[in-house]
Amino acid sequence: MFHPSSARKGDDSRTSRSKRCYACDNKCKKLAKSFRDLGDARGDYTDIYNPNNLETNEKARFYRTRFCQHARLDQNEFDEKICFNHKKQKQVTRLQSSQQNNRRAYFSIMHHHESVLQFYGPTNVPNFISIHEAEHLGIYSSKGGEKVYTEADVYEDNNGQKMVALVPMCVDLDAIETILDGIPKKKELLRLKQEALKATTPKTRQRKSHGSRRNNKKKRKNGTGSPTPISQSSSDDSYDKQPRYRTNASKPIEDLENMSRKELANIVKKLNNDVKELESNCDTMSKMIPQLQQVIRHEHLLNSKDTKPLLKKKDEFIEVLEGKISDLKVTGCTRFSMSSAAYFKANKRACKELYGFKDFEFLTGFIVKVLGVSCELPKTLKATGGKNAENSLSDFEKVLLTMFFCQTNMNYDMIGAMFGLHSRKTVGDIIDKWMPILGEAGDQLSTFTHYLDDEALDELLPKWYRELELNDVCAVIDGKDFMSETVRVDRVLNCAQSSNKVNHSAFRLLTWSLPCGAVIMRTPGFFGRASEKAILRAWGEHGLLVFPKGKCILGDKGFDNTAIGYTNFNTTLHPSFLTNKQFNLGEVHHNIKISKKRYTSEVVYSRVTNTKKLAGILQREYMKFFDELAGWAHGLANICYGHLQEL
Incomplete structure (x- = not known):
């Protein structure tokens, strides 16, 4: 479509050659000159939204930010280069003068969307429009896609009103260059349309100018000129407002009967003149009908030719995008x-x-x-x-x-x-919000002591424990040290972290599991300096170690004499490996079998350390999440694995 330029010759504010287009790094300079030579407004320039106090105007700052985003400009560099708010100093040095040369930024009008130019006109494009108008023009979609403007271009003011910033967009200069060949034809078609409309518009009698009226008033004051009656002047004014082919000849029949022959002749003469003028207008309109039909057919042909390849290209582009999105969902590690x-x-x-x-x-x-x-x-x-x-x-x-x-x-x-x-x-x-939730969910999945009674424990007792006559064992206890980075800024904390198990800074906790391998309780993390017995007694003081009366706990020698920590004083059994003088061969073999079956506690910890944050050395910045990580890891050890021994 041809957009006639309204800039006059020599209008430096819009057509100056010194203007630089910041929307495309002045790549459209030659193309803009070609548009100007053809009289098309897309070769003109307009300046970027630039109020006096830009830094306090959020709306203008948002517009400038979106402009830099669309034009792929660095905003800080753009702000330094374009001196929006720098006032000219009285005594300017050379350096200051060179820094303040570019006080405004311009862009070519061709960077506006075609539908925007058609709707608002090249010189009346607003900086912001409502979302409804943008959707009506087909340039906005909250989901993005092929639309020019997306949700990121929406500005919401203090009143909650949402508007789309009509910043210039990056365009395909090669595609726009192909439009130049068709502009002369479209320009000629526009001229023919204007001539046709001008010819079909009925002529109106020109009013008297206000200057002549003022002159008549002066003449009347001076006593010159012929006075005009008020009724006559009012009738003339009303006559001037009507088209020429409308007359006041349609008078009542009684008035016509009272008229003289001369007055009737004058009325007939006026009617004949009006009829002739109407006939000439009808002839002109009938002659213009074929020309207008040709213009309409030509426009329809151009639109159909331009639309079909675009629609085809659009469908192909959508298919390609859908294919890429489907590939992203099944390959690589992306959000999809x-x-x-x-x-x-x-x-x-x-x-x-x-x-x-x-x-x-x-x-x-x-x-x-x-x-x-x-x-x-x-x-x-x-x-x-x-x-x-x-x-x-x-x-x-x-x-x-x-x-x-x-x-x-x-x-x-x-x-x-x-x-x-x-x-x-x-x-x-x-992570700060959801890590405690995961930790709590893991603890709920690995804390079952309040559900266990004699009947449940007997049902969950493995076959091997019955053969080894360990019918009274209700749980297996073991401790684990999780290595961590050393805090060296605090001497006391440094010593408290030291673990004699791993010879490294660590967190230590205890875990109780069923003989079949299910975790039923754990303690929170303690510093590695604390012994396993001390941790058990500290945890038992809160009345949390409640197991059925008469049941035993299977552990290693580190948990010997810890029955006082349990509410029901449950005894801890541990295998003994002494010399042959103290145990016979059968007793030694029996203890070896018990030791093998007690190894389920080690397997439980291997499942816990499958959570990789606990497998290596815990970094200092993640130490605050240790209890949550331990709870989540113990929960996964229960729900992601089966029992370790045959029931």
Whole structure:
């Protein structure tokens, strides 16, 4: 379409050659000159939204930010280069003068969307329009896609009104260059339309100018000129407002009968003149009809030719995008694939490696049923805006992110990149919120002492324990040290961390499990300096070690004489390996078998350390999550594995 330029010759504010287009780094300079030579407004320039006090105007600052985003400019560099608010100094040095040359930034009008230019006109494009208008023009969609403007271009003022910033967009200059050949024809068609409309518009009698009226008034005051009656002047004014072919000849029949022959002749003469003028107008309109029909057919042909390839190209582009999105869901580690059932179905070991669960379908059901979080899959690849409801992570994705944090030693930056986040702080806030929830869920899945009675313990007792006459054993106890980084800024804390088991700084905790391998209780983490007996007694003082009366605990020598820590004074049994003089051969072999069956406690800890955050050396920045990590790991040891011995 041809957009006639309204800039006059020599209008430096819009057509100056010295203007530089910041929307495309002045790549459109030659193209703009070609448009100007053809008289098209797309060769003109306009300046960027620039109020006097830009830094306090949030609306203008938002517009400038979106302009830099669309034009792929560095905003800080752009602000330094374009001196928006710098006032000219009285005494300017050469350096200051060179820094303040560019006080305004311009862009070519061709960078506006064609539908915007057609609707508002090249010189009347507003900086902001309502979302409803943008959707009507077909340039906005909250979901993005092929639309020029997305949710990121929406500005919300203090009153809650949402508007779309009409910043210039990056255009395909090669595609625009192909339009130049058709502009002369469109320009000629526009001229023909204007001539046709001008010819079909009925002529109106020109009013008397106000200047002549003022002159007549002066003449009357001076006594010159012929006075005009008031009734006559009012009738003339009303006559001037009507088209020429409308007359006051339609008078009542009685008035016509009272008229003289001369007056009737004058009326007939006027009517004949009006009829002739109407006939000439009808002839002109009939002659213009074929020309207008030709113009309409030509426009329809051009639109159909231009639309078909565009629609075809659009369909092809949509198919390509859908194919790429489907590929992203089943390949690589992206925001799509991290929550895609198809990806984990194609990669059998991925769910175990990333989240600690063998099956993603089971994991999804666990999150929905246990944590009460509905399954909401992502719609976009990137999560832009922490509070943006359209692109932010759903609670389902946040839970997956926290589970992934437990299974990896990656930092927050890498974890965020895999889930489409760019802010390390956002990742930290998500983990701080959901890690305690996962820890509590894990503790609920691994704390069962209040459910265990004699009948339940007998039913869960393995076959080997019956053969070894260990019918009274209700639990197996063991301690574990989890290594951590050393805190060297505090001498007391440094000593408290020291562990004699691993000869390293560590956290120590105790775990009680059933003979079949199910975890039923654990203590919180203590510093490695505390002995296992001291931890057991400290935990027992709270009345938490409640086992049925008459039952025994199976452990190693480190838990000897710890019955006082249990509410019902349960005795701790441990295998003894002395010389042959103190035990006969049968007793030694019996103790060896018991020791082998007690090894289930070590297997339980190997399952716990499958949570990779606890497998190596715990970093100092993650020490605050140790209890939550231990609770979640003990819960996974119960729900992700079966029993260790035959019941």
